[in-house]
Amino acid sequence: MSLRDAxxxxxxxxxxxxxxxxxxxxxxxxxxxxxxKGRVTAVNVTDQQSAVMRLxxxxxxxxxxxxxxxxxxxxxxxxxxxxxxxxxxLTASALGFENVLCLTGDYVTLGDHPHAKPVFDLxxxxxxxxxxxxEGGKDISGNELKGSPKFLLGACxxxxxxxxxxxxxxxxxxxxxxxxxxxxxxxxxxxxxxxFMKEAKKLNIPIMVGIVLLRSAAMARFMNKNVAGIxxxxxxxxxxxxxxxxxxxxxxxxxxxxNDMKGxxxxxxxxxxxxxxRVPAILDAAGL
Amino acid sequence: MIISELKPFSEVLxxxxxxxxxxxxxxxxxxxxxxxxxxxxxxxxxxxxxKEGIKVTGYSVIDFLCDKALxxxxxxPHESEIDAADSVIVMTCGIGVxxxxxxxxxxxxxxxxxxxxxxxxxxxxxxxRCRECGECVLDYxxxxxxxxxxxxxxxxGQCGGAKDGRxxxxxxxxxxxxxxxxxxxxxLGRLDKLKDMPVFKDYGKMQPPKSLRSTIMWDxxxxxAKVETKV
Numbered sequence: 001m002s003l004r005d006a007x008x009x010x011x012x013x014x015x016x017x018x019x020x021x022x023x024x025x026x027x028x029x030x031x032x033x034x035x036x037k038g039r040v041t042a043v044n045v046t047d048q049q050s051a052v053m054r055l056x057x058x059x060x061x062x063x064x065x066x067x068x069x070x071x072x073x074x075x076x077x078x079x080x081x082x083x084x085x086x087x088x089x090l091t092a093s094a095l096g097f098e099n100v101l102c103l104t105g106d107y108v109t110l111g112d113h114p115h116a117k118p119v120f121d122l123x124x125x126x127x128x129x130x131x132x133x134x135e136g137g138k139d140i141s142g143n144e145l146k147g148s149p150k151f152l153l154g155a156c157x158x159x160x161x162x163x164x165x166x167x168x169x170x171x172x173x174x175x176x177x178x179x180x181x182x183x184x185x186x187x188x189x190x191x192x193x194x195x196f197m198k199e200a201k202k203l204n205i206p207i208m209v210g211i212v213l214l215r216s217a218a219m220a221r222f223m224n225k226n227v228a229g230i231x232x233x234x235x236x237x238x239x240x241x242x243x244x245x246x247x248x249x250x251x252x253x254x255x256x257x258x259n260d261m262k263g264x265x266x267x268x269x270x271x272x273x274x275x276x277x278r279v280p281a282i283l284d285a286a287g288l
Numbered sequence: 289m290i291i292s293e294l295k296p297f298s299e300v301l302x303x304x305x306x307x308x309x310x311x312x313x314x315x316x317x318x319x320x321x322x323x324x325x326x327x328x329x330x331x332x333x334x335x336x337x338x339k340e341g342i343k344v345t346g347y348s349v350i351d352f353l354c355d356k357a358l359x360x361x362x363x364x365p366h367e368s369e370i371d372a373a374d375s376v377i378v379m380t381c382g383i384g385v386x387x388x389x390x391x392x393x394x395x396x397x398x399x400x401x402x403x404x405x406x407x408x409x410x411x412x413x414x415x416x417r418c419r420e421c422g423e424c425v426l427d428y429x430x431x432x433x434x435x436x437x438x439x440x441x442x443x444x445g446q447c448g449g450a451k452d453g454r455x456x457x458x459x460x461x462x463x464x465x466x467x468x469x470x471x472x473x474x475x476l477g478r479l480d481k482l483k484d485m486p487v488f489k490d491y492g493k494m495q496p497p498k499s500l501r502s503t504i505m506w507d508x509x510x511x512x513a514k515v516e517t518k519v
Contacts, residue, residue: 107456120441169446
């Protein structure tokens with residue numbers, strides 16, 4: 001079933017994420033993707049994730065499609081201006097891709113090319129609006145298109161942000177601009193997610209909770225220090241720190257988080273960050 | 289000097305929405321030279337607003353609107369007139385609008401666009417910065433510029449890179465600009481302003497407009513070019 005149909009259908013939808021290779025050897029990328037086949041509805045392909053230069057999201061999407069997976073093209077506004085972004089949206093559509101997750105993108109200094117000139121001509125909201133305009137048969141300057149695309153447009157939000165107000169306001173602008181589904185940043189505190197959902201459900205858009213698989217206490221502490229919008233509570237850090245089998249514990253925590261938040265939202269988006277081979281085990285443990 | 293030009297009156301009037309009472313602040317610095325914020329323009333604005341049924345509770349024309357201490361001192365005697373207004377219209381560059389917004393505790397509306405003319409930059413003492421974008425958005429953002437206050441220069445709101453009100457790029461020195469904007473508008477009870485904000489920005493307006501290329505500086509450049517050709 002396509003992501004569009006699955007979301008419409010109202011059942012709990014599961015998606016996962018893979019990162020394209022840094023280089024031209026896509027063996028591992030394809031192996032990881034193969035493990036997700038039949039277990040998730042769609043697979044997001046990141047766009048120069050964390051501002052680290054690598055193979056493009058579109059290339060990753062093409063490779064996934066050849067393997068029979070449904071990809072979600074992630075697009076950020078850091079590296080391309082409105083001409084390139086609109087062109088790539090048209091290209092994606094012409095190649096048969098429908099799902100696009102529209103993001104602003106991490107700042108260049110966080111990645112491996114800190115001396116790059118960041119673009120941000122558009123941002124997540126205006127990229128969504130641009131995609132919507134293209135669907136309407138015109139580019140954002142109002143010029144007619146010969147044939148128009150059709151997308152399923154996604155957006156991101158940070159449900160653990162404090163304060164939450166600025167994030168909710170931006171999400172509202174994303175929905176207004178054309179977002180049709182949401183995949184959230186990772187959240188480890190179901191009570192915070194509940195508070196977020198209480199407000200976000202007013203926007204009437206399917207929301208998939210973001211799950212980042214923990215691999216160690218050090219990784220959790222690293223994210224707390226360096227990744228904005230992510231907070232792993234001390235209790236979880238202790239839990240994985242004390243566990244003998246950290247891989248097993250990480251899987252158990254991810255499955256537990258999914259189950260704790262399953263009733264509050266329409267799906268889960270699993271980001272295993274290089275440990276995609278553990279995703280089937282998470283889904284088994286979560287009974288999905 | 290910082291070059292500003294008046295926004296169309298209809299745009300400024302549109303900013304007011306349901307507001308019926310305003311205070312006007314003009315500037316005797318660069319805005320006097322540009323004839324965008326001196327007393328005659330302030331009085332014209334006052335008269336145009338009154339024709340539209342808007343009450344002007346008072347006005348001040350201050351030497352330099354880029355100096356917050358000076359603005360505070362000069363506006364102090366007018367506190368009650370400012371209190372009586374729903375908002376403040378500021379007739380000067382983006383820096384002056386931001387400096388005024390930082391001291392008045394009222395929503396501010398920019399009456400001007402600040403224009404990029406290449407090398408002719410101004411000097412100011414405050415933390416306010418203007419990118420001379422030619423399409424001032426300070427009306428929507430509580431008088432804090434998202435182009436300069438946000439590291440990414442985003443115009444549609446906060447990204448996911450904010451933590452505890454700080455920007456993840458350099459948290460020790462940079463607050464999240466959108467956190468500041470949200471905080472101020474929330475304090476003023478005017479978060480509705482962000483909902484009307486245009487989605488796209490016209491970066492073409494960041495180029496010096498043709499009409500301003502006939503300034504002395506541009507002439508000198510062109511004359512020099514001619515001399516070189518003759519040689």
